[in-house]
Amino acid sequence: MIQTPFHLKVTDEIELRLVEEQHAQGIFALTDGNRQHLRKWLPWVDQTRSVTDTSAFIAACSKQLTENGAFQVGIWFRLHLCGMIGHHGIDRANRSTSLGYWLDASHQGKGIMTASCRTIINHAFRELDVHRVVIRCATENRRSRAIPERLGFALEGVARQSEWLYDHFVDHATYGLLRTDEVRLDQLFS
Numbered sequence: 580m581i582q583t584p585f586h587l588k589v590t591d592e593i594e595l596r597l598v599e600e601q602h603a604q605g606i607f608a609l610t611d612g613n614r615q616h617l618r619k620w621l622p623w624v625d626q627t628r629s630v631t632d633t634s635a636f637i638a639a640c641s642k643q644l645t646e647n648g649a650f651q652v653g654i655w656f657r658l659h660l661c662g663m664i665g666h667h668g669i670d671r672a673n674r675s676t677s678l679g680y681w682l683d684a685s686h687q688g689k690g691i692m693t694a695s696c697r698t699i700i701n702h703a704f705r706e707l708d709v710h711r712v713v714i715r716c717a718t719e720n721r722r723s724r725a726i727p728e729r730l731g732f733a734l735e736g737v738a739r740q741s742e743w744l745y746d747h748f749v750d751h752a753t754y755g756l757l758r759t760d761e762v763r764l765d766q767l768f769s
Contacts, residue, residue, distance in 0.1 A: 587652065589698045593691055595652040595664065597644075598637050602653055605660045607633040609683055616684040620720050622744055640665070647671060648707060654682070654695050661686040664695050666703075675711035676703055680726075693726050700730070700756065710758045717742070717749040727754035 587595040598606065607630045610617065618624040627633060640651040643666075651665030662682035669676045678699060682692050696714075703709045716723040718737060728734075732754035740748035 587698050587702065589694050592657050593694055594655050595695060595698060596655060598640055598651050598653050598663070598665075600634060600637055602660070603630050603634045603637055606637075606653065606663070609660055609662075613681075613683055617681055618745070620717055620723065620744070620749075621681060622742060625745065643668065649676065652699075654691060656686060656689075656691050661691065662695075664692070664699055666699075669707060669709065673711070674709045675713065676707070676709050677713040677715065680723075687722060693729055696726055696730060704758050712756045714754045715741075715751045716754075717744075718752050719749065724752055724754075727756070730756070731760065732756045733760075 585597040589595060596602075607627070610624070610627050610633065614624055627636070644650045647669045649666035649669045651663060653660050654662040654664060662680065664678065664680040667677045667679055678696065680692055680696065700712050703712055712732075714727040714732060715738075716727070718724070733756070735753045735755045738751045738753060741751035742749050
């Protein structure tokens, strides 16, 4: 069950914790250890060169939380940090948010990210009163795309050459889930 946005219990083995300065070293170490894996799909990896860069990210997350309630959380599996998930921001006027996430390569394929997304989406609809949740993924990133597909999101389209990724453009698939998607929500929250 969900407690607060600062600590969300996903399962007996998975919990989400708000990122704080005390996590900077651990987040940086996880990023650094997965640099090649993450760089394939995430444009910020090369700019994360030190714990100081991670601390700046955490400060930006704190500011975002204060300004509009959007948050970033670390994913802990069996008490070990293994990834991140959070809002890119919350559009209060339109009651929508988009999610981003990444996971340590050695923890993929265990259902950790799908369960974490389910919890964050549940929280967004029920606690943050959003109407729409969006997930955008590179079209070639099959693992990432499988998550919204598994959770009942609708594929709303593909934005061609949507993101510059180091030395090339990638297309993005856009998935959406509405609070009124009752059939999908029943699946999501059961």
